[in-house]
Amino acid sequence: MKLNHALLAAAAMGAIVAPNAHAATKKHVKHHAAAAPHDAALRGEVNELKAQIASLREEMRNQRDTTATTQTQVAQTQAQVAQTQTQVSAINQEITNVPTKDDVKSISSATIASAVEKEHHNDTFYFKGIKLTPGGFLELAGIYRQHNQTNDIATNIGGIPFPSAHNYYEGESRLTARQSRVSFLAEGMANQHTKLSMYGEFDFQGAAQTANSNESNSYNPRIRVLYGTVDYSKDGQGLHFLAGQNWSLVTMQSKGITPRAEVVPLVIDAQYVAGFAWTRTPQVRFTADFLDHKLWIAASAENPQTTFGGSIPATVTNVVAGGSGFNSANNLSLNTVPDFVGKVAYDDNIGGHQLHIEGFGLQRTFTARVNGSAVIAGNNVNKGAASFGGSINFQVVPQFLDVQFTGMAGKGIGRYGAGSLPDVTFDSNGTIHPIHENLYLAGVVLHPTKMLDIYGYAGEELQRATPETGAFGTGNLLANDSGCFIEGGTCGGNTRRVREATGGLWQKIYQGSFGRAQVGLQYSYTQRDLFISANSNGVPRTDQSIGLISFRYYPF
Template sequence: MKLRSALLAAAAANILVAGTAGAATAHKPRHKAPAGNQQLQAQVKALQEEVEALRSEIGAQKTSQVATQAQVESTNSALQATRTEVQAVQTQVAATPPVTKEQVNTQIASAIDKEHHNSKLYFKGITITPGGYLELAGIYRQHFQGNDISSSFSIPFPNNRASHTSEGRFSARQSRLSFLAEGAVNPHVQLGMYGEFDFQGGAQTANSNQSNSYNPRIRTLYGTIDWNEGDHGWHLLAGQNWSLLTTNAKGIVPRAELTPPQIDAQYVPGFAWARQPGIRLAGDFLDHKLWIAVAAENPQTTFAGTVPPNVTNNQQAGSGFDAANTLSLNHLPDGIAKVAYDTHIAGNAVHVEGFGLVRSFDAHLNGAGNNTATGYGYGGSIVAQIVPGVLDAQFSGIGGKGIGRYGSAGLPDVTFSADGQIHPLNEFMLLGGATLHATKMLDVYAFAGEEQENRKVLSGGTYGVGLPTANNSGCFIEGGACAGNTRRIRQLTAGFWEKLYQGSYGRAQVGIQYSYTQRQLFAGVGGMPQVSQNMGFLSFRYYPF
């Protein structure tokens, strides 16, 4: 302001001088201004411009001061908000328990695992997931049966001399290797391939004398195509997999088959299953809750009773098979249809399914053509979360004619009458069990199962299964006669799995299983004998993937 006043005063003084000089020279002509007056006017104009520039600069300074003040106020507000946030964090930290050294190490290990470990492999756009485990199992049986990790439920009676001694062995043959390969053709189409292998194959050269040279075998090996269309989809499977009638935990999805969790590789009597080649088409609807599937699967037939001399029902295995085995005569695959539904009841997940089975049995009447019979089965299962994350339960049942080979106990499918006609056997299977997830590291389970066939007496009591004339009088006498057919197999089993380690380097666990099994014969001469078997299993497993 002082500078502006001084400039204005100087300008006024210059104007005054200019006016005086003009009066003194008034006698001169007005058409030509003196040079000094022109110079004075130029100076005044320059001073006026300078004054205006100073006014503009002062206005800009005021505007800058206002903006700076607003910025200061904004910074103060942000600072106050930060102080409030810091106080809230300090309050939260004060209320949070101190982090232990073990927790810090766990977090560090998890970060390292994410950074340096990857459970999948990638090749030309295909994602490959390895799997499997190594197992050392210990097996104990009260009565010697000569079985490895897969039990035979045809328990020997005391007439069998070997049954008077117990059985104990180690086995690593249930160790398993698997892989899953997946590739997305586009957002709606995905291709997949899955293979799973163990070492329970037993060629004629395999033995337990020295090298224990047991060979690998296929458990499952199949390919899939999935077409997903939002709330529904279609799924094609071709290859060797669990039979469609095997209980699923969810939908009708490969690798979601729900097997009892015990160590014994033959599972529990009453559990219906098979692993065999076939082709399957499934569709899911209602936002993937309703599933419908049909399948054609490889046929085989098991026989019981006397086979008439004019009947050919088996053929010695040919190319690609072990010549010591035989194959049943079959020309049509087993047909299976299944419906499954997933829902929630009171917040608990529930899976329900039902299925139907149609089978064809064949034989040749020597010189008189072929003989064919039809078998069928029907059943279902329910899987439910009794307490989510804590207790799961399952129940399944199947009934029908000619369904024996789909049961764990392996009861026969059919028998013959004297004229060579095939007669499927009536049978039912039941299984129930529960698994308690006691802790994150401990699972405890218990199951009960049963398989039972009906008597079939044919041709005046000379053919069939469960003949009343069968001699059971020596079943409990060493070396005695015990000719009856098996009527029923029952089992109670329980056990647990304890995880010893689970983290960046896989999972290690130990399991113990105990089972009590009963075998009952059809009533014959000498009564309806029954024998039992106590078995125990111990398993150490390491899952590296």
């Protein structure tokens, strides 16, 4: 109100001053000298009034700003009050939902037990930021063989006896826990795209010279695999490095070219199945993947070792007894160059059916020494050999039926087959001859239920005769096989082929937070053929029937 009154007063004053100023102007023409003092006074009053008007306007602006700020503060306060009211309502609802003592008693004890189990049965744990995953299983296996081979859980497929051997007429029954296994996996992320890992797997199938089955059954642990990896992955592709002992790169995989994805037959027998291509050996491996991890390329350099067939000329040194770090009862071949393996693999999903295809090549070099003397100089002999192979693994019916096939052909590959046939032989001059071989394995696995797996495999390893005649080479006609079917008779021929058909099942009897328990059954039938010789009546052939049972507990 004061502000309005002031404005009215100012307007009135302006109305009074204006006529006076006009009159003063008229008088100024005639009486300029006399009116000057009076005009100066009027101008002072006008300026004073203008200043008051400006001050009043500034005060009005300040009042408007203060009013706006107050209104904003009021709105904020109202919003805070509404939010507080909402929180109070939520708290009241929570208080209403708090169970009473009787409600707590009614909670299922099974639910509480389940939560405790989940907390105390994690698959992994951490140490200094490293993720650790334990693994392995306890196994008690029972074995029955129609013909005694004095083998433990791993059957010597290429050494099935003929009727000429006395043990052919005795069966073999054993119990063993030596395939029990312990494993661990350590993983850590070096950065966003790089993972470092270490994996080890051990069983008890080592057999030092002091090991026996008399009283303590003291068999020593052995390395199955033990390696480290560096994996870099970004934008749908990756680079991978592996160093240590692992499955050979020739071994079939289920996905990509990655460790711990090998497709190993589900059998109980630790020598697996005739036709299965594998070794577990120290190696260095480089792998790259492309196309969103669908296309894989890898190369490895693997520890070499050679197996020999046929007679060895007296002038040739092909093996030497083990020295430091090896058992002196074992012989080692004279290899100087690693085995080199290259592999390409491709993964795809065809209408929900997983498909894995791979192809590989193997290059080997064999070495021996033709002995010299004071008169005749000796020399080293070397021979290279190449082979090729491939595999396919396909889900015919997802989660129900899987099929697989592996084939490999070339020279000097006996070591890589489960039948352990020879890699090379010699002629009478000491020249190395890699033996040509084909091996095949087909398999089918059914999953009728989540607790039952049924499998069947059929495989073959077949070698060709070398061209040498006389006492050397393999498949020579002068081999004496006349007594192969007479107890105590002579049966000196070389193995030409091993083939096997086997089937079995794994039935889980428990699977839960305390691990998994399962029982397995397997039956296998194997044939072993020798090369035809001049005195053999047709193809010398023997066979072996084996039944196995396994009880396993996987705690992790």
